[in-house]
Amino acid sequence: MAFSLEFGTVMGHDFPWENHTYVICAISLPPDGNYPHGADDSERDTWSLKSAQKLLVANRGEIAVRILRTAKRLGIRTVSICTQSDATAPHVALADESVALRPDDDDPPTNSRRYLDAAHIADICVSHNVTLVHPGYGFLSENHEFAALIESQGITWVGPTSQTIQAMGLKHVARSVAIAAGVPVVPGSEGLVHDLVEAKSNAQRIGYPLMLKSTAGGGGMGLIVCRNEEDLTVKFLETQERAKSLFHNDGLFLERYFPKARHIEIQVFGNGQDHLLHMGERECSVQRRYQKVIEESPSPFLIHYPGLREKMCDAATRMCKNMRYSSAGKPLPQMYLPMNISLHAF
Numbered sequence: 103m104a105f106s107l108e109f110g111t112v113m114g115h116d117f118p119w120e121n122h123t124y125v126i127c128a129i130s131l132p133p134d135g136n137y138p139h140g141a142d143d144s145e146r147d148t149w150s151l152k153s154a155q156k157l158l159v160a161n162r163g164e165i166a167v168r169i170l171r172t173a174k175r176l177g178i179r180t181v182s183i184c185t186q187s188d189a190t191a192p193h194v195a196l197a198d199e200s201v202a203l204r205p206d207d208d209d210p211p212t213n214s215r216r217y218l219d220a221a222h223i224a225d226i227c228v229s230h231n232v233t234l235v236h237p238g239y240g241f242l243s244e245n246h247e248f249a250a251l252i253e254s255q256g257i258t259w260v261g262p263t264s265q266t267i268q269a270m271g272l273k274h275v276a277r278s279v280a281i282a283a284g285v286p287v288v289p290g291s292e293g294l295v296h297d298l299v300e301a302k303s304n305a306q307r308i309g310y311p312l313m314l315k316s317t318a319g320g321g322g323m324g325l326i327v328c329r330n331e332e333d334l335t336v337k338f339l340e341t342q343e344r345a346k347s348l349f350h351n352d353g354l355f356l357e358r359y360f361p362k363a364r365h366i367e368i369q370v371f372g373n374g375q376d377h378l379l380h381m382g383e384r385e386c387s388v389q390r391r392y393q394k395v396i397e398e399s400p401s402p403f404l405i406h407y408p409g410l411r412e413k414m415c416d417a418a419t420r421m422c423k424n425m426r427y428s429s430a431g432k433p434l435p436q437m438y439l440p441m442n443i444s445l446h447a448f
Contacts, residue, residue, distance in 0.1 A: 161238030322392025368418035374428025
């Protein structure tokens with residue numbers, strides 16, 4: 103067998119060890135498709151499995167390029183999708199096959215949104231005999247309905263199951279999952295608050311300042327700090343309407359706001375069968391408008407608090423084990439979409 107060793111630092115989503123030194127051992131199959139001289143039956147089975155797979159990357163740009171390069175190293179055939187404006191993009195050239203999204207749509211604004219066309223992408227998967235779908239990040243990656251649609255076609259979704267995405271995609275549900283697993287949470291409302299009266303009642307129990315948060319979406323766009331009841335009164339309907347406009351979900355809940363909290367993420371990987379591990383923490387507290395600007399690992403904050411890292415990592419893994427978290431389909435465990443559990447230290 104011919105092996106090649108690579109040594110470097112992972113800066114993207116190809117592997118779980120982001121920003122960590124890694125060593126990869128890759129087996130290279132000759133261009134003619136013949137097995138390496140001396141390959142045993144188990145190695146031949148591995149190559150047969152890989153050659154039978156076809157991966158569609160439901161994304162564009164740098165993340166699509168990274169996934170495609172990883173698939174190529176693993177010997178997996180690939181399919182990319184593109185809009186008219188992306189017809190000459192790198193991710194199109196890298197894939198073995200490329201499919202235009204609604205080529206009959208000549209309107210640039212609507213055509214540019216075709217990366218969100220779940221039904222059409224699913225049809226492409228079926229018509230091109232795709233066996234694996236990797237969503238990358240953004241676009242449809244956190245859309246549980248798209249994941250369920252792919253799964254219903256008998257195609258492996260390279261990422262958390264649709265049930266997991268649904269549970270973790272709504273923050274008030276994720277909060278309940280954490281509580282059920284015995285993970286400490288900040289004071290907050292029990293579920294959604296449906297009107298201002300209910301919000302004020304919960305706020306009296308939680309205390310100010312507090313966060314008025316959209317249960318859907320992300321990126322800090324649905325998070326508003328209320329320092330007193332007057333703020334809550336003024337901002338409640340405005341935040342509800344903004345959430346509905348941005349995320350098509352006007353659900354809101356409340357949590358206590360801690361101005362000097364640290365944002366620390368624990369990255370986990372599991373197979374859905376009680377086998378789960380964490381890959382350390384990332385300090386994400388340097389932010390602008392609640393958006394991460396820098397990620398640093400290990401966290402310089404945790405260095406000064408012996409034992410806290412272990413407690414946080416244990417909480418993250420306990421929560422994911424409780425929900426039988428699975429980060430990828432079973433046939434090819436080398437490819438996966440990891441999940442980050444965001445925890446806060448005070």
